[in-house]
Amino acid sequence: MKDTTIPGKILVLATESCAYPGADAVGQAHLSYPANTYVLRVPSPVLFPEKFYLDCFDKGISAIIIMSCGVECPYEGAYDALAQRIDRVYQLMRQRGLDVRRLRLTAICTVCTRAFVKEVNAMNELIKELGPPGTEIELQDVAQSA
Amino acid sequence: MFNPRDIIELIAHNVKKSRNPFGVPRMILNRWWWRTPLEKKGDSILFTGLMYQSLPIIAKTTDQLAAFEDSPRARYIRLARYMPGALAGLGAALLTGRKERRQSDQILKNIATLLQKSGVRFAYRPDLDHYSGILLYDLGDQETFVEHARYVAGQLKHAGIRRLITVDPHTTYALRELYPKVTGHRFEVRAYFELLNATGGNGQRKVALHDPCFYGRYLELSDIPNRLLNGFNIECVPVKNSANFTHCCGGPAESISPKLSHAVVMRRFKELQATGAPIVAMCPICLGNLKKVGADVEDLSMILARCA
Amino acid sequence: MSSASLKKLEIKTGLKQLRELRKETITAATTRMKEQKQIIKAIKNQLQQPTTVPAIAEAAGIPPHMVLWYVAALKKYGEVKEVDKDGCYFRYCSIEAS
Amino acid sequence: MAVTPEFFEQLERFGVAKTFECFNCGTCAAICPLVYEHFPRKLIRYAQLGALDRILENPKELWRCLHCGLCTQTCPREANPGELILGLRRFVVDRWRRSQHV
Amino acid sequence: MRLEAKIEVDAVVIGGGIAGLQTALDLAEQDYLVVVVEKDASVGGKMIRLSKVFPTLDCASCITTPKMAAAAHHENISILTYGDLKSLDRSSDGRLEAVVEKKPRFVDEAKCIGCRQCEYDCPILVADENQGGFSARKAIHIPFSNAIPQVATLDVDHCILCGRCEKVCPTQAVDYFQQPQTIRIHAAAAVIATGFQMTSLHDKPQYGSGEITNVIDALQMERLLAPHGPYNRVLRPSDGMEPDSIAFVQCAGSRDRSMGVPYCSRVCCMYAIKQAMLLSGALPLADITIYYMDIRAFGKNYEQFFQNAQAMGIQFVKAKVASLAAAENGAVEVCYEDQVNGGVTRTSHDLVVLSLGKIAAWNPFGTCPVEVAEDGFIRSVSPRLAATLTSMEGVFAAGAAAGPKDIVDAIAEAGAAAMKAASYLSACHRPKQARSGVSINVKPQPSRAVAMG
Amino acid sequence: MREVQIDSAQQAQAEEKRVGVYICHCGGNISDHVDVEALCARAGQAPGVAVARTHMFMCSDPGQEMIIKDLQEGKVNRVVVASCAPSLHESTFRGTLQRAGFNPYLYEHANIREQVSWVHHGRPATEKATALVAAAAAKAARLEPLEPIRMDVIRHATVIGAGVAGLQAALDLASRGIPVALIEKSPFLGGHVAKLDNIAPSNEKASELLTRLTRQVLDQPAITVHTCTRVVGFAGCVGNFTLRIKVDGEQGQDEGKKLHSMPTKTPRRGVFLPQYGVVTGSCPENPAEDSIETGAVILATGFKPYQPMFGEYGYGRHPQVVTLPEAIQALAGENGSHPVWHWHGRPIRNLAIIHCVGSRQIPGVHEAAEGAALNEYCSRTCCSASLGFANQVRENYPVTRVFEFYRDIRTYGRGQEELYQRASKNRVLFFRFEAQEPPRIESNGTGSESPLQITVKDTLTFGEEVQVAADLVVLAVGMKPNGIDDLVEMMKLPVGSDGFLLEVHPKLRPVELPNSGLLLAGTCQAPMDIGEATNAASAAAVKASGLLARGFVELDPFVAEVNLEQCTGTGACVVACPRDGALQLAEVAVNGKPFKKAQVSPAFCLGCGACVAVCPTNAINIKGWTLKQYEAMVDAIVADLAA
Known part of the structure; x- marks a missing residue:
């Protein structure tokens, strides 16, 4: 049975020390969340340049959730740099007519199972509403021309 | 006062x-x-x-x-x-x-x-x-x-x-x-x-034992009456605040402030009453003060005498 | 007899002896299990619709702290889920029912 | 109020020894079946400070105590509040008697 | 007959909590071979069961699991879980011998892959002590989600031998006939890191002797606050209500001679403040009160933490609570002396948390000739210069086994114990020979023929 | 200048990547929800995949043997295992590669249990598993062998500060056979403990304790003691530091610390002088400089007592208001000939002790000295020290009454609550005040015997105002971090808001500084008592000893790496790097021509990747986590192999 309601793919960038084990904990608790969610393990999401996010949307990724360690970040100063970068990505997204809600920065710890599921579900609701990335542009165009 | x-x-x-x-x-x-x-x-x-x-x-x-x-x-x-x-x-x-x-x-x-x-x-x-x-x-x-x-x-x-x-x-x-x-x-x-050593199986009832302060706290003898009654097949139901932590019957205040005495005994009476069992006292002061507020109370010796 | 079936037989007799050995705990645990099954059934009956712990307790005649314990357990093993909030309480409902 | 620690030495003659061990947690006051303001900690504190006038302000209060011993039983510091009340009663009775003779 | 296994190591660490693991890691980093003996089915001790930790408020699991994993994967460390220490004494050759009885899990540790199929199929619910008793586990279960090792344990006290777990196990790991196994560990040095227990709820009848449903202890509150707790949120256990008013009763198990615990348990002020802060985050509208005698926020950044809690609106009432009583509708009535106003006061709260104190978890009497002090914790023979030295040569103590301690101090002391043990080892002991010299094969063997005979 | 040769052709010729994919059934845990055979078939078609196989339990011996066989037969040279969470078996399979004679980092893990079969069911589960396996394979095809960074270390450690923490750390290190340089700026060993008399709660004599400890240090041949010495230069990284030290000589010493101002004329090595410490010998007359090559540095620079401001509780205004260290010194100097303790000729019949002076300060309530920050922290030791002092007075001079004014009594440690109770037994009278309403100290009116009167709103007396006469007021002053601005600057030490040195993490790495090889011991980190300080010192020593034990350190290979061909020397990475010393621009001669290129110091690099994101040419990457690998993974996920 194919779930035809899945509107697109969600990429989760999960930190090795907190959020990735947190996603595993969801499995250990045998909870459930939509299968269009792909978790990539990263040492720190500060590694990704603005372009990486934009490329992902270009490639057809509908949404990205960055699950960081938040203030518990083992790399001193990295979290602040990340937050600043995400602000710049938001600007670029706006310029391209991408809904900024497609990119979310959160903090998930090793046992935050409920928070993980909540984030994923919320993002799914959102992309159901928004449709594939890029479709906003048309909407905007329509809106502007009207 | x-x-x-x-x-x-x-x-x-x-x-x-x-x-x-x-x-x-x-x-x-x-x-x-x-x-x-x-x-x-x-x-x-x-x-x-x-x-x-x-x-x-x-x-x-x-x-x-x-x-x-x-x-x-x-x-x-x-x-x-x-x-x-x-x-x-x-x-x-x-x-x-x-x-x-x-x-x-x-x-x-x-x-x-x-x-x-x-x-x-x-x-x-x-x-x-x-x-x-x-x-x-x-x-x-x-x-x-x-x-x-x-x-x-x-x-x-x-x-x-x-x-x-x-x-x-x-x-x-x-x-x-x-x-x-x-x-x-x-x-x-x-x-x-x-000093008593009588036992027997004819009690078959439940009682609420009120420990007097002097036996319960000062002399720590509460478990003996308890054991004696158990020996007669009488169950001592758990009373809130007993033994070392027993609640005063208010008796000692009688001569200074009957009002105070009454307030204290009423609080104790409620605790004993909550058990639903008849009350057993083992001190003349407690016995008198509990009786005064209409408690169903008798002296330990009375119940023991009936059983032995 | 093959060695596999011989082993099977050995296990079977071993288990029988073990059951005899732990007779008391097994009987007690079995009694508890039966009680648990009844309580779970009674609680699950109430959980066909989203409802709160006190409401289940009232309807099923089970003390509320016990109801909460079972609801927590059923939730852990994926049979019950939390639905929404009703005043100071949360409403739960059986997964099958939803 | 001025502190006069010498007073406590008088009380010792009436069998009070442990009052200074009280660290003023208030368990005695809250556990006391009298449920009366700060009793008996108030008297403990006054005894520690040597506030004789405060104790004698209303000495009758001392006789409210049922001598039930619950405060002593539950005192986390084993400061024996019951002992102080009894000692103060003795002190006051002695004072009354002596004032009568004068 | 019991199966015996022998292990030769440099050091044996008794207790796999945070202090024991840190000691083991620090010793292993000096190239010493270490075996950690843990009585529970998982390492991690009390800390892995906590929600978040003061004063940084980072998640306890996120701090503990890396250390648990590091110890489990370290080539110089072997971990022996579910083992009862039967004796720790000097053997005739002058070395130490620890005799450990490995309790049967009735599951083959080598075969179990931690899939929890057995747990899902087991028909029996048992109160889950790892969730404060608020939820259930099964008679066969993995202790908790982040346990190490991820191996199931069968609780024979509740098992009816129905055979379901054995049937569903994909690796045939269930073995109803497993026997306890005796393991003899020979070591030159030992570190005692047996930790603490909470004082019993039953020692203070004025607090209800554990019979007032909505009076819980601090470790239970940790579970309610943990994101993977029994209800996944804070509810009061009597009926699942979200509490609107929560009180913490400090010194509920320490600084109280009437309970026989005269000393200060050192951590209760801070954990109560932490829990209060977490609660005010989880339940922003709830009233939170801490009844205390002295706030002991003495560690690094602790006082600031306390000040923050006050700024958040948490009420601090200077009073020792004298008694607790069950009141209407599940409420709990707290009776105390309001010291500045009014005198004796009674206040109702929906949920009351007892800040129970710490007592020693392990009494060496009859097991090990190491001395304990009057407070029941391991005695230090040089508390100023080498706090980890015990009365027994070559035996060191760390963490809460050597007196109540917070996590920060326990970890520092664990390092100190490792240092002292390493000094001792280098002074009296040949350096480790071949790295491969040791293999611990404590795989419990099925032994049904033996069992029946 | 570094010389490098770049041969583009060489890179092109890299070996062919052949990925083997191994899928685990996990005894049904995976295969019940994921169609493992279909997954295997699709994985086999993924780009770069040479072999795809399944097994009931990949982690079992036969499962691992299967991988080893494929590797050894040359069928594959990169491995992906699709099974449970990497936290469980990633290290297992890296070990498998190692056993087959391959670099363990040529391995990638696909998590299809915790993140697939346990959370999704039916076809979506298989589809997601396919995507994850394809992504892992895509990354695997871009894996390169990695080696842990191995650095030789000098088996030598330096301890700065010879208080109890420094002495203890030095002794511990020496006991492990590590030579230690112990650097102390004063001519004495023992730090502040030398100023104590009886140590609460055990009542040990500070003199005995210090004599014992220093004797061990002075007798230890592995420890070189450098007194009258300061650190004036610092360079290097973990395992290889260079410290420049300067012996100040007699002239450079503070007046109070000069040897010739000491009570004894001929100080002998190892002798304890009250208030000063243990003598090590005479200071050289002339300044001299030297340098020390060392593998690790332990900072044990200690604290200084808080100095009350003029007028704070009458300090400076009334001569009868003194600090606790001053009072301890005076009491220790009493010979006991008087039945009453005398201070400057006056008998002390009423003694008051005020707690929390210079500690637990609250913004808006307390004032800081000019240019200083408020000490918001608790100094941890003053309660016990005050109570110990009070007991000493009461027990030696029963005539003297003692009054203590406190906010909270913090007798937290072992034996300390008992100390508090003993003070009560000794009839010390306690008053409790709120921070907003501290006790007031005033001159007593004429006709009174005691010169001072203290008025306090006492919460223990129901908030009443209480007056106490006092002959001496003792202020229990807190701890301040010692002035080590020079070291902070030189060694780039992080300092917390409280002014004390700041550890990496209070629980994960409690005695370490972010700069690897620098460690913390004792009260330079936070207020501590003696037992806690020596514990911290031993904990620091064990870390140093661990670093130096093998003669080398191995660091994770996951650090930044510069592709010199692509690097255009913009320096953006250097700006973005959060870690001092990890990245710099350096002159590099590439094929004989000089260029500015980024250069990584692997010992400093944390591997966070902040540099990766800012490089315009993607010339810098974290080994094992390259941007190209992530892009390939995203491509594989998007490509939808299952569709």
Whole structure:
């Protein structure tokens, strides 16, 4: 049975020390969340340049959730740099007519199972509403021309 | 609230005069042993301390006091001592009903019988059965207490008494803990239930045991009555605040503030009542105070006597 | 007899002996299990619709702290889920029912 | 209020020894069946400070105590509040008696 | 007959909590071979069961699991879980010998892959002590989600031998016939890191002796606050209500001679403040009160933490609570002396948390001739200069086994114990020979023939 | 200048990547929800995949043997295992590669249990598993062998500060056979403990304790003691530091610390002088400089007592107001000939001690000295020290009454609550005040015997104002971090808001500084008592000893790496790097021509990747986590192999 309601793919960038084990904990608790969610393990999401996010949307990724360690970040100063970068990505997204809600920065710890599921579900609701990335542009165009 | 000074002086006066707090002649107060065949010789004696005997008088006196409390007449209490002591006490004693007196006499008779059934050898010497003076100690009249205690201990020593079997917690505490300190005389003091060994399966009921402060906390004897009752197949239901943490019956405040006493006993009564079981007391003060608020209460000796 | 079936037989007799050995705990645990099954059934009956712990307790005649314990357990093993909030309480409902 | 610690030495003669061990937690006051303001900790504190006038302000209060011993049983510091009340009663009775003789 | 295994190591660490693991890691980093003996089915001790930790408020699991994993994967460390220490004493050759009885899990540790199929199929619910008793586990279960090792344990006290777990196990790991195994560990040095227990709820009848449903202890509150807790949120256990008013009763198990615990348990002030802060985050509208005698926020950044809690609106009432009573509708009545106003006061709360104190978890009497002090914790023979030295040569103590301690101090002391043990080892002991010299094969063998005979 | 040769052709010729994919059934845990055979078939078609196989339990011996066989037969040279969470078996399979003679980092893990079969069911589960396996394979095809960074270390450690923490750390290190340089700026060993008399709660004599400890240090041949010495230069990284030290000589010493101002004329080595410490010998007359090559540095620079401001509780205004260290010193100097303790000729009958002076300060309530920050922290030791002092007075001079004014009594440690109770038994009278209403100290009116009067709103007395006469007021002053601005600057030490040195993490790495090889011991980190300080010192020593034990350190290979061909020397990465010393621009001669290129110091690099994101040419990457690998993974996920 194919779930035809899945509107697109969600990429989760999960930190090795907190959020990735947190996603595993969801499995250990045998909870459930939509299968269009792909978790990539990263040492720190500060590694990704603005372009990486934009490329992902270009490639057809509908949404990205960055699950960081938040203030518990083992790399001193990295979290602040990340937050600043995400602000710049938001600007670029706006310029391209991408809904900024497609990119979310959160903090998930090793046992935050409920928070993980909540984030994923919320993002799914959102992309159901928004449709594939890029479709906003048309909407905007329509809106502007009207 | 009465002026404690008046009460203390009254009691001190009575004790000095008559060796008991009410100023009642001992002959009138202590009559339970009449026509009771009891051994008169021996160095191990039943020592009632006249507490149970005083129960009807306490009840009567405090009823009267309660009527006076916080009234302008309260201050006349101190005048009581200017009446001939014996007369004042006698008055109170004569006012007590025969029924009440019979009940408290019966408790003592029961205890004597229980001891006999358990094979305890003891004598009863009405001439040596004195008030312990504990109330004076409690009220802070150390001087009179020590004087009285020395008198009582001296009498006992003189008579060659070695062991005292007591029937109430206050007397037990006075003799066991206080007398050695203030008189220098040490006796073997045992509460009567410590010596009982009767068992039987005929109890088959539940009771709520009210531990008196002196047995529960000061002397830590609570588990013995409990065990005795269990031996008769009587279940002691758990009572909120018991043993070391038992709740006072309010009795000790009777002579100073009947109102306060009533407030305290009502709180305790509620705790006991919550168990739904009839109440068993083992102290004349507790028994009197719980009865006063209409509790379904009887003395430990009564229930033991029925079972044994 | 093959060695496999011989082993099977050995296990079977071993288990029988073990059951005999632990008879008391097994009987007690079995009794508890039966009680648990009844309580779970009663609670699950109430959980066909989203409902709160006190409401289940009232309807099923089970003390509320016990109801909460079972609801927590059923939730852990994926049979019950939390639905929404009703005043100071949360409503739960059986997964099958939803 | 001025502190007069010498007072405590007088109380010792009336059998009070442990009052200074109280660290003023208030268990005695809250556990006391009298449920009366700060009783008995108030008197403990006054005894520690040597506030004789405060104690004598209303000495009758001392006789409210049922001598039930619950405060002593539950005192986390084993400061024996019951002992102090009894000691203060003795102290006050002694004072009354002496003032009478004068 | 019991199966015996022998292990030769440099050091044996008794207790696999945070202190024991840190000691083991520090010793292993000096190239010493270490075996950690843990009585529970998982390492991690009390810390892995906590929600978040003060004063940084980072998640306890996120701090503990890396250390658990690091110890489990370290080539110089072997971990022996579910083992009862039967004796720790000097053997005739002058070395130490620890005799450990490995309790049967009734599951082959080598075969179990932690899939929890057995747990899902087991028909019996048992109160889950790892969730404060608020939820259930099964008779066969993995202790908790982040346990190490991820191996199931069968609780024979509740098992009916129905055979379901054995049937569903994909690796045939269930073995109903497993026997206890005796393991003899020979070591030159030992570190005692046996930790603490909470004082019993039953020691203070005025607090309800554990019979008031909505009076819980602090470790239970940790579970309620943990994101993977029994209800996944804070509810009161009597009926699942979200509490609106929560009280913490400090010194509920320490600084109280009437309970026989005169000393201060050192951590309760801070954990109560932490829990209060977490609660005010989870339940922003709730009233939170802490009844205390002295706030002991003495560690690094602790006082600031306390000040923050006050700024957040948490009420601090200077009073020792005298008694607790069950009141209407599940409420709990707290009775205390309001010291500045009014005197005796009664206040109702929906949920009351007792800040119970710490007592020693392990009494060496009869097991090990090491001395304990009057407080029941291991005695230090040089508390100023080498706090980890015990009365027994070559035996060191760390963490809460050597007196109540917070996590920061326990970890520092664990390092100190490792240092002292390493000094001792280098002074009296040949350096480790071949790295491969040791292999611990404590795989419990099925032994049904033996069992039956 | 570094010389490098770049040969583009060489890179092109890299070996062919052949990925083997191994899928685990996990005994049904995976295969019940994921169609493992279909997954295997699709994985086999993924780009770069040479072999795809399944097994009931990949982690079992036969499962691992299967991988080893394929590797050894040359069928594959990169491995992906699709099974449970990497936290469980990633290290297992890296070990498998190692056993087969391959670099363990040529391995990638696909998590299809915790993140697939346990959370999704039916076809979506298989589809997601396919995507994850394809992504892992895509990354695997871009994996390169990695080696842990191995650095030789000098088996030598330096301890700065010779208080109890420094002495203890030095001794511990020496006991492990590590030579230690112990650097102390004063001529004495023992730090502040030398100023104590009886140590609460055990009542040990500070003199005995210090004599014992220093004797061990002075007798230890592995420890070189440098007194009258300061650190004036610092360079290097973990395992290889260079410290420049300067012996100040007699002239450079503070007046109070000069040897010739000491009470004894001929100080002998190892002798304890009250208030000063243990003598090590005489200071050289002239300044001299030297340098020390060392592998690790332990900072044990200690604290200084808080100095009350003028007028704070009457300090400076009334001569009878003194600090606790001053009072301890005076009491220790008493010979006990008087039945009453005398201070400057006056008997002390009423002694008051005020707690929390210079500690637990609250913004808006307390004032800081000019230019200083408020000390908001608790100094941890003053409660016990005050109580110990009070007991000493009461027990030696029963005539003297002692009053303590406190906010909270913090007798937290072992034996300390007992100390508090003993003070109560000794009839010390306690008053409790709120921070907003501290006790007031005033001159007593005429006619009174005691010169001072203290008025306090006492919460223990129901908030009443209480007056106490006092002959001496002792202020229990807190701890301040010692002035080590020079070291902070030189060694780039992080300092917390409280002014004390800041550890990496209070629980994960409690005695370490972010700069690897620098460690913390004792009160330079936070207020501590003696036992806690020596514990911290031993904990620091064990870390140093671990670093130096093997003669080398191995660091994770996951650090930044510069592709010199692509690097254009913009320096953006250097700006973005959060870690001092990890990245710099350096002159590099590439094929003989000089260029500015980024250069990584692997010992400093944390591997966070902040540099990766900012490089315009993607010339810098974290080994094992390259941007190209992530892009390939995203491509594989998007490509939808299952569709």
